[in-house]
Amino acid sequence: MKELNCLGMKCPLPIIAIGKEIRSINPGETIRLLSDDPASELDLRAWARMTGNQVDVKSPNEFLVTKSKVD
Amino acid sequence: MAHLTGNFLSESPLSPKAREALGDAIEQGWADPRKLAHSAARARLLHESAMASLAENLRLRPDEIEILGEPSLGHFYSIAGLLGPKEALVYSKVDRKEVIAIARDHQSSFALGVDSSGRIAAADLKVYKERIGVFALQIANGETGVIQDIEALIANSGGLRIAADFSSAGTWVPLPSRWDSAFFDARAWQGPQGVGVLAMHTGARWKNPLPHLGNTRTPQSASLPLTIAAAVALEEWLESQKAENTRLRTLSTDLREQVSASIEDCDIAGDLAQSLPHITSFSFLYVEGEELLRRLDAAGFAVDSGSACTAEDLQPSHVLAEMGVLTHGNIRITLHRDATAAHVTKLAEAIKVAVKDLRLP
Structure with a gap:
């Protein structure tokens, strides 16, 4: 599983980073995203709704992002 | 300037x-x-x-x-x-x-x-x-x-x-x-x-x-x-409120339609039919709110923001968060009595250009 470390990054950089990185994986694959920005969970949920991908919140700073559709 | x-x-x-x-x-x-x-x-x-x-x-x-x-x-x-x-x-x-x-x-x-x-x-x-x-x-x-x-x-x-x-x-x-x-x-x-x-x-x-x-x-x-x-x-204010309600609601409808038609991945908070006629909150994916504000200001359009990246405490807007709306890349547009259809069209165009320039990746 790919890992994307966005600890210390402020909004919207973690979302921009996952938006870039998601292109590098295939549908069904998952990226482990680490982010401690207070907006990350909220914006990842909104990002998932808008882009059709899935986000699983493992802990306040850890998210599993699964690509759900072809680019 | x-x-x-x-x-x-x-x-x-x-x-x-x-x-x-x-x-x-x-x-x-x-x-x-x-x-x-x-x-x-x-x-x-x-x-x-x-x-x-x-x-x-x-x-x-x-x-x-x-x-x-x-x-x-x-x-x-x-x-x-x-x-x-x-x-x-x-x-x-x-x-x-x-x-x-x-x-x-x-x-x-x-x-x-x-x-x-x-x-x-x-x-x-x-x-x-x-x-x-x-x-x-x-x-x-x-x-x-x-x-x-x-x-x-x-x-x-x-x-x-x-x-x-x-x-x-x-x-x-x-x-x-x-x-x-x-x-x-x-x-x-x-x-x-x-x-x-x-x-x-x-x-x-x-x-x-x-x-x-x-x-x-x-x-x-x-x-x-x-x-x-x-x-x-x-x-x-009250002398024109009734007429302004209709006029501003029409302008807000136009603004929402023009922006959402020309910019992908745009969140609009709330349904205008259940809202005040003159306020619209847009959030744009992969855009930094503060830069968007600066870009619009430089183009002659002064708007507000609810983005965390422009807030003093770096906390996301509790309102947008509670609604599940994207909290970054946010701008709030308030239409006043002097707003016209031409203003709205120019603003929508300026937002489109600014978002296109600033959007990453």
Whole structure:
């Protein structure tokens, strides 16, 4: 599983980073995203709704992002 | 420096008529109306006239209102004046921060969530209908413009006293069928900053929540000239409110359609049909809100933001967060009386260009 470390990054950089990185994986694959920005969970949920991908919140700073559709 | 093409901030300059009234009031109404001097008597007449005008235009009795020179304290006066120390305070998670601060400081407070449209489910309030206490009812949200389902909420509020927050709704929304206290901010009708109107319903169990001597309800320290300007601005506002409601709603519809048609991955907070006619909150994926604000400002368009990246405390907007709306890349557009279809089209085009330039990846 790919890992994307966005600890210390402020909004919207973690979302921009996952938006870039998601292109590098295939549908069904998952990226482990680490982010401690207070907006990350909220914006990842909104990002998932808008882009059709899935986000699983493992802990306040850890998210599993699964690509759900072809680019 | 770019010429300002349009002001879409929540604040706006006073109208020429209100500015003129303010200038006259500074000349005529400088004395303390409570004193005995001739100049004070003149100030007293001006004060009474302004209070009568404000009350009439807000559909209130003159003895039901007080003016606050520090409007952000209005939420405290409105709520705490009705609330006993052991009583329940029910509020919503999209209330203003002043209300949330009051709730955090109160031992028995209960927060209601909202759905993705920004509205409280009226049934959620039923749980508290047997409680003795206060329901802090935000009539309309200042960040999104979303108007609550007011009468449905009141119908489910049981015996809770109602502290109605009209600070953003102003006169766009009529007084509800039942209320105990209400708070208005003159900025809602393009009046001056620094004037709040606190209303205590006749017969309501309201008392001054701050230490005081005698029977004063508020500090009585508000500026008389600003109060007069607020009264004149309200009179002027109401002359065109009905027509402006239709006109601004049409412009907001156009703005929302033009922006969402030309920019992908754009979140709009709330449904315009259930919102104030002049406020729209956009969030753009992969865009930094602060840069977007700067870019629009450089192009001559002044707008507000609810993005975390532009907030002092770096916390995302609690309103957008509660609604599940994207909290970054956010701008809030407020249409004022001078806004035209041409302004809206230019603004929509400027947003499109700025988002295209700034969007990453």
